[in-house]
Amino acid sequence: xxxxxxxxxxxxxxxxxxxxxxxxxxAMEEHIRQCRRCTAVLxxxxxxVHLYADDRLLExxxxxxxxxxxxxxxxxxxxxxxAFGWLIAVAALxxxxxxxxxxxxxxxxxxxxxxxxxxPWVGVPPEMMVEIATDGKTFHVPGCRFIHEHEGGGNVRKVxxxxxxxxxxxxxVRCLRKYLNRQAASLGGWQKPLEASIMPPLQPHxxxxxRHPGRFRATxxxxxxxxxxxxxxxxxASCRRVSYRLSSSCSS
Amino acid sequence: MVxxxxxxxxxxLITRICNGxxxxxxxxxxxxxxxxxxxxxxxxxxxxDAQDVAQEAILKxxxxxxxxxxxxxxxxxxxxxxxxxxxxxxxxQHAELFEPMVEAxxxxxxxxxxxxxxxxxxxxxxxxxxxxxxxxxxxxASLGQKYREVFLLRDVDxxxxxxxxxxxxxxxxxxxxxxxxxxxxxxDLLAPALADGWFSRAPxxxxxxxx
Numbered sequence: 001x002x003x004x005x006x007x008x009x010x011x012x013x014x015x016x017x018x019x020x021x022x023x024x025x026x027a028m029e030e031h032i033r034q035c036r037r038c039t040a041v042l043x044x045x046x047x048x049v050h051l052y053a054d055d056r057l058l059e060x061x062x063x064x065x066x067x068x069x070x071x072x073x074x075x076x077x078x079x080x081x082x083a084f085g086w087l088i089a090v091a092a093l094x095x096x097x098x099x100x101x102x103x104x105x106x107x108x109x110x111x112x113x114x115x116x117x118x119x120p121w122v123g124v125p126p127e128m129m130v131e132i133a134t135d136g137k138t139f140h141v142p143g144c145r146f147i148h149e150h151e152g153g154g155n156v157r158k159v160x161x162x163x164x165x166x167x168x169x170x171x172x173v174r175c176l177r178k179y180l181n182r183q184a185a186s187l188g189g190w191q192k193p194l195e196a197s198i199m200p201p202l203q204p205h206x207x208x209x210x211r212h213p214g215r216f217r218a219t220x221x222x223x224x225x226x227x228x229x230x231x232x233x234x235x236x237a238s239c240r241r242v243s244y245r246l247s248s249s250c251s252s
Numbered sequence: 253m254v255x256x257x258x259x260x261x262x263x264x265l266i267t268r269i270c271n272g273x274x275x276x277x278x279x280x281x282x283x284x285x286x287x288x289x290x291x292x293x294x295x296x297x298x299x300x301d302a303q304d305v306a307q308e309a310i311l312k313x314x315x316x317x318x319x320x321x322x323x324x325x326x327x328x329x330x331x332x333x334x335x336x337x338x339x340x341x342x343x344x345q346h347a348e349l350f351e352p353m354v355e356a357x358x359x360x361x362x363x364x365x366x367x368x369x370x371x372x373x374x375x376x377x378x379x380x381x382x383x384x385x386x387x388x389x390x391x392x393a394s395l396g397q398k399y400r401e402v403f404l405l406r407d408v409d410x411x412x413x414x415x416x417x418x419x420x421x422x423x424x425x426x427x428x429x430x431x432x433x434x435x436x437x438x439x440d441l442l443a444p445a446l447a448d449g450w451f452s453r454a455p456x457x458x459x460x461x462x463x
Contacts, residue, residue, distance in 0.1 A: 009365055013432035017413070041365045044439035047446075052392070052407045052438075057385055058290050061303060065285055068310045069278050075311055 001027040008038045012045055120170050123180055126162035130176075132169050139164035144175035262326050270318055277314050284327045285310070287409045288334045291419075294404035295338035297393045305341055309334040324418055331405065331419040363433050366440045384446070391441040395434055402427055403434035 001023055003011075008028055014020050015028055032038045051057070124130075130139040131147055134155035140147045147156060159167075171177075262280065269276050281288075288309055293302035313333050320329055392400060405416040406427070413431075417424045 006364075009363070009436065010432070013435055014428065016435075040443075041436070041439065044365075044443045045435045048435050048438045048442065049407055051388060051442075052403070053410065055286075056380070057388055058293065058408065060286055060289055061299060064289060064303060064306070065282075067303075068281075068285065068307050071307055071311060072278060072314060075314065 003027045003031050005031075005035060005038055008032065008035075009041060012042060015042075016046060016049060120173075121161070121165050124161045124165075124171055124176060126160065126165075128161045129158050130161050130164050131156050131158055132164050132167070137169060138172040139169040139176075140172045141175040141179045144172055146172060146174055263322055266317065266320060266322070266326065274314075277317070280326065281310055281313070281330070284330055287327065287411075288330060290404060290409055291331050291334045291401075292338050294392075294400055294408070295335065295397070296341060301341060301345075302338075305337045306334065309337045312337065325415065328411070328415045328418050331409070331411070331415075332421075335401070335419055363436050365436045366443075387442070387445060391438055394441065395437060399430050399434035399437065402430040403438070406431055407435070 003024070008031055011020055011024065011028060015025065020028065032042055129142065131142050131144065132139045133147055134157070136147065138147075139159075139161065142158065161171075265276055265280050269280065285306075289302060289306045292305040292309065293299065296302045296305060309330070313330050316333075320326065392403070395403065401420060402416060405411045405419055406413065411419065413424055413427050417427045420427070
């Protein structure tokens, strides 16, 4: 049996697999021995098979094995897994209900004292009569011209400052600032400390200490809780900023 | 199609898993994880996609293990699932648009290997070199899909001709034809780069680029 180059190429793969009959095999080997080109083809093809069979060629990416095993563990319902799941569910429930309870408790606790910027009405006497417009956001000293200009004069009504604050109004920066300054000035200028006749007996807040650390003087009537009226914080007699605070009605 | 049935220890493992011992599934798949990944990589030519598809295939095999009848080997069945998953992903990505044009060649037509100098030996440390590995992977990726998948299952994953045919759902004859073509094409792609003087001169010197 004699084979030519084309026949050798056609069978070269089967030859490497060992799937050719003995007669054809002998004929191919005979041909390859004499043919340089077919030798090169056989060697090259054999090299290809060997090279690609090597495990080093395509390595598993790092963490591949761990990842599918983790995903698999997640997807399978085992007895141990179920118990663990219940444990997590119960813990989560406890956590959620606990945080709700805590939130309720917290909302009844007295609010922490905030800065003047967060409570723009600090210093406004709560019983003072002010004007508000139903569709406005600010309350005004009666007769303030800005209320009519911007906030629809038709719906203006008079309420106490405390009520206006409770409804979410904030003081008008124009008229109320002026009013409060005038009040303070009539009491001897806002740079001077107010006298006890206007302020209730001084009961400094803890917050007051924080705000004016340098000027705070400890008194025997130190209160550790913020004032529940939330309209004022009481300051030591030397505090410069005390003149803003006219909340004489607060009883605490 | 002649195929060896699943061997006994594997079959008993599968029975136990079906009876509730799910944790044994990892043990069953572990020997074939590389094969699953390589199969996915062969079809998708993208490491990230291959990882995803391999993961999905393993999970799918677990979910459908009861449908495994033991008519073929478990590994063949697993690779079949991987091939299906990968083909589904390819369809979604319209991967056929990015396939090499060699698909157009006639599969039955005789292929004439190019006439190169001898490529007699390969030092086994060649694969230690990253460039060589990259070259091999690149050459493989440049094959058309039908050659690539057959070559990968048979020569990289070391599955038998019959298993390859079963996993790809094609005849044994076409496995053989495609395998021959793939091997010859790869030889033609690699011989110029690896044969004459990969180690004797600069591999990417002028005129020695194989692509």
